[in-house]
Amino acid sequence: MAERREGFTTRAVHAGETIDPETGAVATPIYQTSTFRQGNRGNYLYTRFSNPTIKVAEDKIASLEEGDAALITSSGMAAISASVMTFLNSGGRLVSITDLYGTTLKLFSQFLPGHGINVSLVDTTDFDQMREAVDKNTGVIFIETPTNPVLKLVDIEAVVELGRRHGATIIVDNTFATPYNQRPLELGADLVVHSATKYLNGFCDVVAGAVVGKRELVEKVRETASTLGSTLDPFAGYLLNRGLKTLGLRVERHNLTAMEVARFLEEHPKVLRVSYPGLPSHPQHQLARRQMRGFGGMLAFEVSGGLRGAGAVMDNLRTCIPAASLGGVESLISMPVTSSHKNVPREHLERAGITEGTLRLSLGIEDAADIIADLEQALSYAP
Ligand SMILES: Cc1ncc(COP(=O)(O)O)c(C=O)c1O
Numbered sequence: 478m479a480e481r482r483e484g485f486t487t488r489a490v491h492a493g494e495t496i497d498p499e500t501g502a503v504a505t506p507i508y509q510t511s512t513f514r515q516g517n518r519g520n521y522l523y524t525r526f527s528n529p530t531i532k533v534a535e536d537k538i539a540s541l542e543e544g545d546a547a548l549i550t551s552s553g554m555a556a557i558s559a560s561v562m563t564f565l566n567s568g569g570r571l572v573s574i575t576d577l578y579g580t581t582l583k584l585f586s587q588f589l590p591g592h593g594i595n596v597s598l599v600d601t602t603d604f605d606q607m608r609e610a611v612d613k614n615t616g617v618i619f620i621e622t623p624t625n626p627v628l629k630l631v632d633i634e635a636v637v638e639l640g641r642r643h644g645a646t647i648i649v650d651n652t653f654a655t656p657y658n659q660r661p662l663e664l665g666a667d668l669v670v671h672s673a674t675k676y677l678n679g680f681c682d683v684v685a686g687a688v689v690g691k692r693e694l695v696e697k698v699r700e701t702a703s704t705l706g707s708t709l710d711p712f713a714g715y716l717l718n719r720g721l722k723t724l725g726l727r728v729e730r731h732n733l734t735a736m737e738v739a740r741f742l743e744e745h746p747k748v749l750r751v752s753y754p755g756l757p758s759h760p761q762h763q764l765a766r767r768q769m770r771g772f773g774g775m776l777a778f779e780v781s782g783g784l785r786g787a788g789a790v791m792d793n794l795r796t797c798i799p800a801a802s803l804g805g806v807e808s809l810i811s812m813p814v815t816s817s818h819k820n821v822p823r824e825h826l827e828r829a830g831i832t833e834g835t836l837r838l839s840l841g842i843e844d845a846a847d848i849i850a851d852l853e854q855a856l857s858y859a860p
Contacts, residue, residue, distance in 0.1 A: 485541065485657060486725035493536030493718075505533045507715045524711065526703050531714035535687075537721050538677065541656040542669050544689035548699045549714060553652065553672025554580055555707030556686030560670055561585075561617050563701045564646040567593030569616040572645070574601040574631060576624035576829045578672075579818045581650070585619070600828070601629045602761065607636065611643050621650040622768075626813040626837040627777045627830050628653070628752045630761040633768055637665035646694070652676070652804070657728040658771040668694055675804030676774070678720040679727050683713045727806065727842055731774025734845040738838070741849050742778050747786070747859045749834070750779040774840045775803060777813075782860035784833040787812050789858040791836070796843060796851040803839035808848055810838050 483491070494505060508529045513521040521527060531549050539547040550556045561584075565571055573585055575598045585596050595614075599606035601624060611618060618640045622631040633649060640647040648668045649661035655676040661669050668690035671677055678685060686707075688698045702708070709717070732755075739753035751758070754765035755772030765772060780786040790810075791799045797808040801816040811817060813831050826832075840848065 488540045489537065489724045490722050492540035493533040505530055505715065505718055507711050509711050525706060525708045526699075528711050528714065530711045530718070531709055534714050534718040534721060537718060538656075538671075538673075538687050539689055541721070541724065542651070542689040543656075543660050543662050544669065544691070544695070546692040546695040547687055547689040548695050548702060549673065549709050549717065550686040550688065550702050550707045551709050552684050552707070553578075553670070553674055553686040554584070555702060555705075556670045556672075556688045557581055557619075557650065558584055558588075559702040559705060559707055560648050560668055560688050560698050561589070561619060562705075563698045565589070565594050565616045568595070570595045570597065570612070570614045571617045571619060572597045572599065572607065572610045572615050573619040574599060574607075574621065574624070575825065576601040576627065576629050577621055578625045578650070578652075579821055581619075581621070582821060582825075601631060604632060604635055608639060611639055611645060613643055615640075615643055615645040617648060618645045619648045619650070621652070622659075623653045623754055623765075623773065623775065625653060625775075626811075626817060627835065628754055628759070628773075628775060629830075630754060630764050630768075632764055633659075633661050633664045633666060641665070653775050654769060654773055655724065655728050655804075657725055658732070658773050659769045662690060664768065667691065668698070672804075673717055674802065676728060676731075677724065677804075678717045679723065679805055680716070680720050681802060681805035681807060681809075683716045683720070685709050685713055685717050728771065728774065730842045731840050732771040734840040734842070734848065735774045735776055736772065737845040738840055738848055738852070739776050742776070742852070745853075745856060747781045747856045748778050749781055752777040775837070776840070777835055777837045779832055780834045780836060780856070780859050782834065784812075784814070786859035787834045787836050789860075790852075790855045793855040793858045794851055795854075796847055797838065797855075803837070805839070806842045808839065808841035808843060810836055813837055
């Protein structure tokens, strides 16, 4: 009889965990050590290479993303930079999209070209442009879906089919969706990367990253990351593992609240536009239904009155906290033009559809009615 596959939340709690026979401790201990006595059964050598506390979180993330292995890094940017640099040499070619998290965009448009890598950024929702850009010299195709901050989608299966034909390594940033809502490896992607700072940890108290996929590829990235020194501290690894245990519960709630809030905002007279993949008005709603199991806890909306209107809403919120990050139990709101996309050139912002009145909202796990009441009163200050 085939072995029964445990559910997502069961694996979030148990995957990677072993109970220490000596003490019976149910929670994974924090192995706050830089080095290990030689000859140990786990083959641990030095924490820059691997650490037992961090390994539990790695095994858990691998299970949740349906990968063979995972690597935890010191930040999402460490995960992204180590991944792309593993599969690109000077003279190599990276194809990606224009709607990327601000620092990823900086890495691709400034840092990598400075190291001899040819980078081509194509319109996020125009697949013909990607088809033209990818050629036999393309080492990596990197996509983010849904994108930060205005939640555009990229068709993962179409990118996989294109990348396969040209022998490129396909990397998907799955930070916004989480493995609860979307599993790119099941759709054929080679590697998934995360800012684990966000939903995977979920409590706004850790900065971390993750790379997941086939063991052979992940181990290559581990080699790069340990050479560059992008290692997470064991204590942060413990917090990440603790956060992961509630991932399914949290995301289920984020999904419900975001849908309710998106519907409320869509009807509000001072809201010009709402972008949420779960709304039938989202231009790629059908694609969202095809490649996502849930639509996530992130949405973007445009307030009347531009920068002044968006600023007035931000200043008057009481429950939602104005802050740059996302994916935590607290609802966080940000103005992309002054935070995540502060240094992004204006023409780029225009192309991406990020206006001065755009606000990005990360729905926490508070009661939806309280978030709606908070938005309602804050929106009364917009012109
Ligand atoms: C989609 C996405 N990818 C990557 C990152 C970078 O992650 P970190 O801040 O953990 O380095 C972020 C951060 O906001 C993000 O939103």
